[in-house]
Amino acid sequence: MAVIQMDFMSGALQRWTTAQILLPEDVKKGEKLKTLILLHGNGGNHTDWLNYSNIARYVRPYPLAVILPDGDNSYYLNFPERGEYYEEFIAKELPELMGCTFPLSDKREDTFIAGLSMGGGAAIRMGLRRGDVFSKAAGLSSGLTVQAEARMVGHGSDIYAAYEEGKQKEPPYEMARLFLSIGEEDPLLHINRRFHTFLEKEGVDHVYEEHPGAHNWDFWDGHIRDVLAFLMPEEKEGR
């Protein structure tokens, strides 16, 4: 496992930014890896998943590159008034730049997004709206924001609006397959449950799980393994 810190200039953010990358070292010549963009929560940064979870250990059996970007407290939305386009950064610039730097597949079926809390909400939102890039999207304790949250108004954060946007795109557009998992004591339980019920009514194929636990790293460290199994069920035994 190579653990990499990468500093680079982002056009979408108009500044230098930092990402952590986990790469398997036994990449064969010409092999193209699957990619997971894994998002942190509010108040965190690109180092969170490495510092507070065992992601580097859990990902070992998988032929998967994990990209951990820094999303600030942006909810990974576009802010034209600040010249910071986080959704563009995550869904377009980052996969392209990483693909030119590391041996990554550029295929939709090999590109995934996941996150926790703020990052979980963003992963699900981009799964709906950027299904052209991501084939699977997973949210742990997802902060599924709705239009009523005043500070996000006007930046496209509403998860139901994102669903409508994805639904209305012309075929062959497909939304990403969704995975949502949340703790029974998590204050976000009800907005997740409500969204799950909504998806069921709409007939959208997805995975929804509730487990004992709260809005904390015990839950995220435990259930990121479910996310990896969801993303790459064929690799469960390792390679």
Added chain:
Amino acid sequence: MAILHMDIESAAMGRTVTLSAYVPSEALKEGETCKTLYLLHGVQGSYMNWLTATNLFRMTASHNATCVDSSKNGSAEKQGKRLAIIIPSAGNGFYHQIPHGEDPVWQVPFAHKHDYQRFFGEELVELTRNLLPLSRLREDTAIAGLSMGGYGALRTALLYPETFGFAGGLSNALITRYADEARTSFYNSDEVLQVIFGDFQKAKTDPKEDVELMFRKALEAGTTLPRVYLACGEQDPLRPLSVNLHRALESMGIPHEYEEHPGSHEWAFWEWGLGRILERL
């Protein structure tokens, strides 16, 4: 240019090795590969030295800007490959395979592997080529270093002439040519060199250890040699080592460049030398 700080698990070294890398990520197209310079530090050094003590970042960015001619005639036709630089930490091992055996300090079997030689000549090259957008061609692959790293770069290039098309040595600490009384620091004391070389006295005349003898042997074997660039500071106490190697190569008729420039065993000189090496890549 992106700056990477990588921790990799090395089988040859039996440990995790830290390296920094400069990759012109933002400028690359899908599938585009770079020339590579593996850059080695001196004793007591690390992956940070070349970055913090020189303007390597700015110099490499300028170097890469000249790879693409986009302004003169409006076309973005490439004149050459862009350059990536890989700078690993290498301890004080003289880029050598440290033999297993009795550790003279701890008096226990020297069980941990520190095969710097295989790491730099094989594993590092293969791994960085697999993980990063690097050309696999010999003519696109260079190795250079300062002081201990100068010795390491020349020796590694001669051990792996099919891998490296260019070898650059600055202020070369050609350890097998040191007079015994000149070896006054801990890292070139008898004890340390005994750990690194096994039998250091024997290494002095071993055509796998001594750079001059390695050149001679390669010449006799008809090996395709890398392009060789040597430089030393005019005030460097190690200057006679580089001068002697230069003269020996001249007498053998081995093509190479040798330059001197004002300066001692110091970063101002090595930054100048880095600039000269970049011009040759």
